[in-house]
Amino acid sequence: MAFRSSLPAGRLLRGLPCIVCWLAALAAGNAAGVTFQSSGLYQSFDQMTVWAANLAATNPDIVNLVQYGTTTGGRPLLALNITINPLANDPNKPEFLFAGGLHAREAIGSESAYKLAQHLVNGYRSGSSTFQNILSTRDVWIIPTQNPDGRVVFEGGYSTMRKNDHWYSGQPTVGPSYARGVDLNRNYPHKWNLASASVNDETYRGPSVLSEPEAQGLWNLLHDKTRFSRLLAAVDIHSGAATILSPWTSPSEFPAYPLPADTRAKFDILANRMSQLTGYSTARLGYNSYGTLTDSLYEEFGTYAFTEEVFEGPFTDYFTLFNPIDQATRDATVDKAIASSMYLLSDEAFVVPEPSVVVLLAGGALLLLFVALRRRPPIALVIPMTPKPCGASHRRDASGTQHHEKPTHRRY
Ligand SMILES: [Zn+2]
Numbered sequence: 001m002a003f004r005s006s007l008p009a010g011r012l013l014r015g016l017p018c019i020v021c022w023l024a025a026l027a028a029g030n031a032a033g034v035t036f037q038s039s040g041l042y043q044s045f046d047q048m049t050v051w052a053a054n055l056a057a058t059n060p061d062i063v064n065l066v067q068y069g070t071t072t073g074g075r076p077l078l079a080l081n082i083t084i085n086p087l088a089n090d091p092n093k094p095e096f097l098f099a100g101g102l103h104a105r106e107a108i109g110s111e112s113a114y115k116l117a118q119h120l121v122n123g124y125r126s127g128s129s130t131f132q133n134i135l136s137t138r139d140v141w142i143i144p145t146q147n148p149d150g151r152v153v154f155e156g157g158y159s160t161m162r163k164n165d166h167w168y169s170g171q172p173t174v175g176p177s178y179a180r181g182v183d184l185n186r187n188y189p190h191k192w193n194l195a196s197a198s199v200n201d202e203t204y205r206g207p208s209v210l211s212e213p214e215a216q217g218l219w220n221l222l223h224d225k226t227r228f229s230r231l232l233a234a235v236d237i238h239s240g241a242a243t244i245l246s247p248w249t250s251p252s253e254f255p256a257y258p259l260p261a262d263t264r265a266k267f268d269i270l271a272n273r274m275s276q277l278t279g280y281s282t283a284r285l286g287y288n289s290y291g292t293l294t295d296s297l298y299e300e301f302g303t304y305a306f307t308e309e310v311f312e313g314p315f316t317d318y319f320t321l322f323n324p325i326d327q328a329t330r331d332a333t334v335d336k337a338i339a340s341s342m343y344l345l346s347d348e349a350f351v352v353p354e355p356s357v358v359v360l361l362a363g364g365a366l367l368l369l370f371v372a373l374r375r376r377p378p379i380a381l382v383i384p385m386t387p388k389p390c391g392a393s394h395r396r397d398a399s400g401t402q403h404h405e406k407p408t409h410r411r412y
Pocket of ligand 1: 102103106238239
């Protein structure tokens, strides 16, 4: 998210001469600072697209690559569905979504999401029972880049690029104030009408709710009942701050519209553990944000949805405001995002029934049904009277009852 109005604006206000320097740097495509290309630390959109296709092609038993839309610029919107037998769409498996790159300039979020996907595949291939359990009971969805068009502009040297590059009348198309597009994290339904209607704002909400193909595409995907049965938890990975946000994102809305007490308590448990694992706070940001993905996911699906704002300073320009520029810091930041995501996928965060338990419960129910039918008075001339030894059905009875001691695990 990281609409850090206070930082660039603060710099401008501290001294007029800086305005000239700063704008000159931006006009030159941030030549004075680090750029995506010069950093050399991040996969490009094209590289991630090739990588995602390869990951799915070489792991068809656990990875399915889904195109859920096409951008205004004609680029594919891609999601990786990672679970055992991903084409089966098992309704018993709750879905988990991890997404990065909603804001074009936040390369570290995309990097974190795609490395999480690789981490899950590598862990499963290693034979680890932890990963086996996750992918057999959970339906994981990962979107490394939610904003391909904006991302490609950013990769071309515009380190300030945040929006989706979908031009609306009145938006400058050249120079330092290049600001084409909509802020995709203001285009979602929750209180969209309260977000900025000014086309030149960095947080422009768009002409209507879900006006943008990136937002509409994801919304359609999440409502596709053949793919999503219950979106249990989600993380939208951003950068520029170091905090874990849960609904409601806006500091003025958060206290004014409290969540139900048990839901709030669960959110707090999850957020506090994610905070421990990352070192990030759980504090609200200093500005209101409406139309965000995270708030909309909670409002629409009841999802335990978080915005994870990652940041490792210091910053010296727009690129470093959002992205680490040395490999060690990049890797440490990615590792934190992976750790918090793996926690949400763990039994510690959500107890999800093992498939074996589901099978046993179903088997027990069938057994009880069979025993009950056997005890009905036999229909003469249709079913021959062949009495079974009494002890056999009793033993089956006891076995069936035992399995029904476990349904409490379905609470999550
Ligand atoms: Zn962001």
